[in-house]
Structure formats: C-alpha cells, structure tokens
Amino acid sequence: xxxxxxxxxxxxxxxxxxxxxxxxxxxxxxxxxxxxxxxxxxxxxxxxxxxxxxxxxxxxxxxxxxxxxxxxxxxxxxxxxxxxxxxxxxxxxxxxxxxxxxxxxxxxxxxxxxxxxxxxxxxxxxxxxxxxxxxxxxxxxxxxxxxxxxxxxxxxxxxxxxxxxxxxxxxxxxxxxxxxxxxxxxxxxxxxxxxxxxxxxxxxxxxxxxxxxx
Numbered sequence: 001x002x003x004x005x006x007x008x009x010x011x012x013x014x015x016x017x018x019x020x021x022x023x024x025x026x027x028x029x030x031x032x033x034x035x036x037x038x039x040x041x042x043x044x045x046x047x048x049x050x051x052x053x054x055x056x057x058x059x060x061x062x063x064x065x066x067x068x069x070x071x072x073x074x075x076x077x078x079x080x081x082x083x084x085x086x087x088x089x090x091x092x093x094x095x096x097x098x099x100x101x102x103x104x105x106x107x108x109x110x111x112x113x114x115x116x117x118x119x120x121x122x123x124x125x126x127x128x129x130x131x132x133x134x135x136x137x138x139x140x141x142x143x144x145x146x147x148x149x150x151x152x153x154x155x156x157x158x159x160x161x162x163x164x165x166x167x168x169x170x171x172x173x174x175x176x177x178x179x180x181x182x183x184x185x186x187x188x189x190x191x192x193x194x195x196x197x198x199x200x201x202x203x204x205x206x207x208x209x210x211x212x213x214x
Contacts, residue, residue: 005031005188008083010091015045017089024181031188071099097144105194119147124165150199151210
C-alpha cells in the first residue's frame with residue numbers, strides 16, 4: 001500500500017458520512033479522499049467534496065440498463081482514481097456480483113442496523129415495529145449478497161418507546177459519523193483486511209458483530 005491510502009467515496013445524497021471521513025483524513029487518518037462519485041448529479045455530497053477541493057468529475061447516473069452494464073461504466077470511472085479503498089457512503093444502488101467481486105476486500109459499506117438484523121431498507125421502522133431495545137449501525141466489507149459481508153465494527157443506540165423512525169435515524173447517524181472514519185483509519189494503517197470471507201483486525205479474526213462485540 002502506498003504511504004497514503006487512496007480512498008474513493010461513492011454517494012447518492014447528503015454526504016454526512018463523506019464529510020466525517022474527509023474531516024478524519026484531515027486529522028491524519030493516513031488516507032486521502034482522492035475522489036467522490038455519485039449516481040445523482042444533485043447529491044449535496046458533491047458540494048461537500050467541491051468545498052474540500054476533492055475531484056467530483058464522475059457522476060454515473062442510472063440509465064435503462066442492467067446492473068452488469070451499470071457496473072461496467074462505474075468500474076471505468078473508478079479506474080481513473082486507482083483507489084486502495086472504496087467507501088460506500090449512502091450509495092443507493094445495488095451492485096452486480098461481478099462488480100463487487102472485482103473489489104473484494106477493498107470495498108466497505110455502512111448499514112443502519114445491527115447486522116445481520118434488517119438488511120435492506122426501512123431499518124429504523126423495522127426495529128421499532130419489532131420492539132427492539134437497541135439498534136445501531138454496522139460497517140462491513142461488501143460481498144455479493146446484499147448487506148451480508150463480514151462485519152468490521154458496530155455501534156449501538158437505545159430504542160425508546162416514544163421514538164419515531166426519524167428520531168432513531170438521527171441517533172444512529174451520530175454513531176455512524178464516529179465509527180466510519182475509524183474503520184477507514186484501520187484499513188489505511190494496514191491493520192484491516194478480509195480473508196476467506198472473514199474480517200481480520202491485527203490478524204485476529206473478528207466475530208459476527210465485528211470488533212469489540214459484547
């Protein structure tokens with residue numbers, strides 16, 4: 001790995017996690033965000049990137065195409081940046097198996113639930129409907145099966161009786177902003193890797209709930 005880990009961030013919207021990672025890199029994460037790609041030209045995260053003088057020249061919008069075709073266009077855009085790590089930060093596009101396998105072990109995602117609970121969408125309402133006492137977020141390596149790659153790190157929040165999905169989402173997002181830059185730092189330091197479908201930190205295999213599980 002190069003002296004500074006080259007990080008490419010893929011977004012679709014506001015970019016709050018992108019901002020946390022940018023700020024973290026400024027605080028010596030041993031990484032540089034070298035580019036931001038969005039599938040939406042009006043994503044506010046592109047403005048955040050521009051304000052931080054990060055390249056945003058690639059907007060890969062959806063067309064009437066298959067996942068494989070979209071993935072081929074996205075790979076071409078990614079090749080421009082030669083990233084060491086690809087970070088999915090609210091990138092709302094399901095990627096093809098072929099695409100994911102091309103970046104095995106060097107692509108991570110953050111998901112708003114305590115995986116393996118609640119893969120997919122509407123996680124906060126699902127946690128409330130199930131009367132869960134705790135909820136949270138998970139950073140994981142990306143594998144072909146949706147939201148099923150090995151978990152690296154989780155953060156938990158309480159679920160209160162008066163919670164709405166919006167209130168719970170805000171609480172979870174605050175934790176996301178703390179844990180995502182931490183995982184980027186681990187990877188940039190060469191401490192984190194995926195081997196044989198499992199996540200390893202400092203050569204220790206992490207459990208189902210990732211590092212520092214209860």
